[in-house]
Amino acid sequence: MAREMMFAEAMAAAIMEEMQRDPNVVFYGQNMAMTERDPFLKRFGKERVRITPISETAEIGAGVGAAMTGLRPIVELYMNEFMLVAFDQVINEAPRMRYMSGGQVKVPLVLKAGFGFAAGWAGQHSNCLYHTMMGIPGLKVAIPSTPADAKGLLTAAIRDENPVVYLHHYMLMLDKGNVPEGDFIVPLGVADIKRAGTDVTIVATAWMVKKSLAAAEELAKEGVSAEVVDPRTLAPLDVKTIVGSVKKTGRLVLVDQAPRQSSAAAVIAGEVAEHGFGYLKAPVRMVTALDTPIPYSEPLERYVLPDEEKIISAVKSVMAKQSVGV
Amino acid sequence: MTKAEALSSERLIWMYAQMVRIREFEERVKRTFTEHPGVMRGHAHLGDGAEGAIVGALATRAEHDLVMPSYRCHGYPLVLGTPARNLMAEIYGRKDGVCGGFGGSMHLADPARHFPCTSGIIAQSIAHATGAGLTAQVKKTGQVVYCFFGDGATKQGGFYESLNLAAIWKLPVVYVLENNQYQAYTHVSLEDANEMAGDPLSQKAQAFSIPGETVDGTHVLEVFEAVGQAANRARDGKGPSLVEAKFYRLSAHGNAITVPPVPTQFPEHEAVEVYGNKAEYAEWKSKDPIVKFRARLVGNGTLTDAAAKQIEDRVATEMEEAVQFALASPLPAPEEAVKHVCA
Incomplete structure (x- = not known):
């Protein structure tokens, strides 16, 4: 129930x-x-x-x-x-x-x-x-x-x-x-595929899952099938499910609301580089907050944080095998 | 029972023996640096000088009461019955150590003997002991928690937050402030507002509206009476107390911090090494709690000189055996290192 x-x-x-x-x-x-x-x-x-x-x-x-x-x-x-x-x-x-x-x-x-x-x-x-x-x-x-x-x-x-x-x-x-209702457990260390897809894997957590799912719906209209994976726990990290998804799609976009430097996204990118490099058809993209503190005023805050548009644009660049300059 | 005069001869002799055991254990740890160079890693902190405070306090506990000190933690489990050999083996990083070589000198643990764990970060274990008091209260176990910490810890937020919490929840905790007059290398007169004003450190209890008392920590029976009263109060559901036992650490804060392969040694006490104050050290050395208690017991006929000597010899043998056991104990298998990360 x-x-x-x-x-x-x-x-x-x-x-x-x-x-x-x-x-x-x-x-x-x-x-x-x-x-x-x-x-x-x-x-x-x-x-x-x-x-x-x-x-x-x-x-x-x-x-x-x-x-x-x-x-x-x-x-x-x-x-x-x-x-x-x-x-x-x-x-x-x-x-x-x-x-x-x-x-x-x-x-x-x-x-x-x-x-x-x-x-x-x-x-x-x-x-x-x-x-x-x-x-x-x-x-x-x-x-x-x-x-x-x-x-x-x-x-x-x-x-x-x-x-x-x-x-x-x-x-x-x-x-x-x-x-x-009643006894219901989600085990710690088990990721969940929130949306199945075949062209690109989007790994996201918390609020960014919601934004990634919305982005995936938009992308579907343009013929891109995105899989959205939610690790659900960052420690332990279910690398196996993430790499399994990348094996299927060959492309990876990581969405993280935290600043880029030392982010969960960067850690996951490292794991995929080690365990899933051979599956990748395009460079990995990280969509993160900018490396700034969070500002107060709304346009400033929006500028700093990841959103649907930024996710869509990252997915498109991955689909086009574009590398991004440092 | 909190009156020292009601203590039986047998109990007094037991207390003396425990004090001698702590001293001899610490002496053997210290001697390891010269007798067996390279055996000791990291940092070891000795409790010589604290024997009156440790034994005076622990002599008041009931069998199930918990004991939660800081990282200067060798003495307590000895009194609780943890074999000296397994404590020494832990300090030597051996397989037969109480923690299998995972903890070392600063992190001895023997939860089966009511000694859950210790923290190497100043004052943090005061919060842990406070939480153990919460367990005792919620589960109605009747346990009292004996929380020990140094004068340095009373300058930490963890001390103030914990005592306030224990006071508002009336937790069954006895906070024993071991004022050994030095936090690491800094003398208490350089960092404590009460000390600077000529007040006892136990005055801090007034901030939480709980009892605070200062006793002569070189006098084991004074500590016994004050802590006994505080423990009774805790047991009666009246909440925590602060007892300051004022004494003097007889060794340096810890062994010198050196980088391998430079061998490490125990330096002279800070009074001499840092402040060049030999007179201060000599004065407090003359108040050695063990010497004082021995003189008292022999003086009032509780113990003959020969009987005292017998205890001391027995303890020397016990600690020699502990050292030999620890030296003979194998080092842990390297791959053990990944065990115990998670339960």
Whole structure:
């Protein structure tokens, strides 16, 4: 059974269901569960649903300690930038404990945060920071693009025995889609082909999946059949599915809302260069944000970010086997 | 029980033995640099001088209570019952180490003995201990978390954020501030606002409206009483406390940082090496917590000099055996390195 719901509702459903299923799941963060009317508070009580001060190091660090000793915390961080003030805990604590202890402890922790808020939030609240976290052994990074994946990946993250950074895109929060009810898991590390095609592979994440699908519809009108692949998690990264798609289409366009330098797109391009070079009929193209901070004013912001037009133009250049100058 | 006078002779002798064990273990780690050059990698931090604080605090714990210190972590698991040989083997990077050679000196762990893990980044483990307190509270385990950290950590955001969180949630955590007077190489008088104003560091507890007390950390029984009271408070659901044990680290912060193949050694203590203050070092050396406790126990007839000597000999044998065991233990197989990344 599936039910149509919004992305935000799908995430809430995953948390609600997992808290119901497992009494060790706790949920806390800033500015949440402030009144008795809060649905999580009503259902699970003050012990398991907590409001925290603005203390990311304590919030995430306590999550690490609680996870090591038997709870499964979900820390609501709201914006991926807010993790930066406690980045030691994200990068150098949570994913290190199991390894340094020689496998004696585990850290089943979910760090949940929104990102990519392309709506005039300017330089410090619109970033895509997944590239800073996808290269940390022991840390998983989930980045859903649909309400169904939002629920399935969050459920998988909560049940995972390792720290998982779960990133949800602000511009997708109100999107609706069919979401399976009850127990529904999207395994971490499995890409999904969002649209099948034969001429070109477009790899995209989160909001960029939506833009790539729209671009693919436009391209279809011109006789170009694009396949859209969503990795769904950047760590682990399902290189096999991506290379499999490139083997079929022979062409690759990577769409990433983050700046180009050190982007997820660049990492995937490197993997395809190593494992799929022989399949390529044309140079790989990366459609990324420009290497600038995110500006405030709308025309400036639009100029910096990838969009449908930029994706279409990249696909066309790939179809024409055009190389682009540095 | 938090009154030192109620401690049995047997318990007092146990406490003395634990202090001697920590000291001898640390001495053997230190001697490794000269006796077996090249065996030790990276950075080792010793707890000699802290024995009164460590044992005084841990003597108050109930069997299931958790112990979560920082990277200066050799002493605690010894008291909890982790065999010295497996701790030494870990510090030597061997297969039989408590973490199989994955952690080393700064990251000892023995969760089966209520010692989950340690962090090498200053003050970050204070947040972890706070989270362990959350687990104890949510799961109603009745556990108290003993969180140890140095004076340097009290200048970190993690300290303030964690104590505030523990205070508002009334978490069962005892924060033991081991004021050994030096953060790495910098003396506390150069970096602590309370110290500069002539106030004790435990005054920081007032920022969270929780109890804060300073005790003589070279006096194991003073630590025992203060931490015992704080642990009782935590156990009764009244929340966290801060206990400052003031003592003096008797060795340098850690072995010298050298680049291979230059061999590394333990330098002189910073008081001498950096500040040229031999008098300060000598003064605190004369307050050695082990010497003081031994004199007390022998003085009041709890222990004869011969019995004390017997303990010391037994410990020397134990630690010699630990060194030999660690040296004989094989290095881990290289391909083991990819294990334990994810559960």
